[in-house]
Amino acid sequence: MDQEAVRAAFDRQLRERALPDGPGVRVERAGDVVRQVGGAHDWNGVLWSDLTGATADRAVAEQAAYFAARGLEAEWKLYAHDRPADLGRRLLAAGFVPGPAEEVMVAESASVSASMSGSTSGGAVLPDGVRLLPVTDAAGVDLLADVHARAFGDDATRLRERLRTRLAEAPDTLVAVVVMAGVTPVSASRMELPPGVEFAGLWGGGTVPEWRGRGLYRAQIAYRARIAAARGYRWLQADAMDTSRPVLRRLGFVSLGTTTPYMYTP
Template sequence: MDHAAVLALYDREMRECARPESSDARIERSGGVVRHIGGDGGWSGVLWSGLDADDADAAIAEQIARFAGLGHEFEWKLYGHDRPADLGQRLTAAGFVPDQEETLMVGETSGQIADVAPPEGVRIVPVTDRAGVELMVEANEKAFGRDGSWLRALLLARLASADSQEFVALVALAGDVPVSSARMELVPGVAFAGLWGGGTVDGWRGRGIYRALIAHRARIAAERGYRYLQVDASGQSRPILERLGFAALSTTTPYVHAPDVTRERHAPAGPR
């Protein structure tokens, strides 16, 4: 993999030329900034910026004013290679609060489609209805130790939308008990399928469920023509992904404009 070339492609397809995440969302471009205006309950934030030291502060002020006028809390998704180099410091000075840094990792889809099965007694099933949504929310809450109301709302909205084929949700069941879950975003016309939300319940970790969920999604992505898999990896998942051949291309940090906002980190061009 040519890391620089793949990162440039990612920036172009998934950030600068991003598409709205849903039919009631929209993309706005103003100067050197691309922002996503979420629909009802959707994600709002800055996806891409091409700024320098001379125009960065003015661009930051413009985004604050724009989202304040809409009544939206929002996130500036800052990547480690974004410019100017002190953009994070400028965001903090303007009132943004940085969340946890993660690593942008990309792997070749073809390298992840091996026939990897979950451990004995565990099966992976698609989430296609409200009952499946509740199982996925239960797994997510137990894995991450936080309220899953946002995930329930997201899943129900996506399953009911006209673009539901651009979204894959999976839950791993041990018997009838949910023990892990994961999602995938499939934006049409791009090279990257986004892997999101992989989390396994304590007591089931280290048994290969995470790997099986990656392989399961990779097979779907390959069938639909996606060359790459993209993950915003936590410190816990990065070593696993590196062993599977994923490459670290940059870092990503969500800067939230409202200290009381707690959101999951999202992908560009389909932030959820």
């Protein structure tokens, strides 16, 4: 893999030329910044910027004022290779609060799918009594949101509303799955399939504490990789936390750098 070339394609396709990630939202170019804007339940924030030491402070202040005027919480998604090099410090000074850094990891979907082929769950063996349930309706979204809340310890209300709208209005751009242990949801994840790009995004992989370490996350990667390859997406991309990085590395994912969420709350 030519990591520099893949990173450049990632920046161009998913950041600079990003499409709205669901119904009811829009992507705007504001000078040297690309942002997404929607309602309170949508993801709002800055996807890409091309700033210098001379232009950064003004651009950061303008974006903070823009989202504050609309009463929207916003995320400036800062990548380690973004410029200027001290953009994180400037965001912090303007009232943006950084969250934990994540590693941007990619792999070829066909390679991952092929390496994990051979079972009904795509090459990963699930424990007895456990199955993968595709999410296709509001009831499935509720199961996924319940897992998210239990796995990550946060409120899944915004996620629930966003996924319900996405499934109802743009179902071809989303794949979601819940792992069921009998009648209990114990793990879940989703995959974003933006049209016209090479990258399928792996998001939200979470397992409730008592079910971790049993191969559920790996099984969901296999499931999503198979679908991404079949639909013509060359690359799988994930923003990986410490818990998922080892699994992804073993499956052939490599790092393109890190990304840090800088949150602004009006």
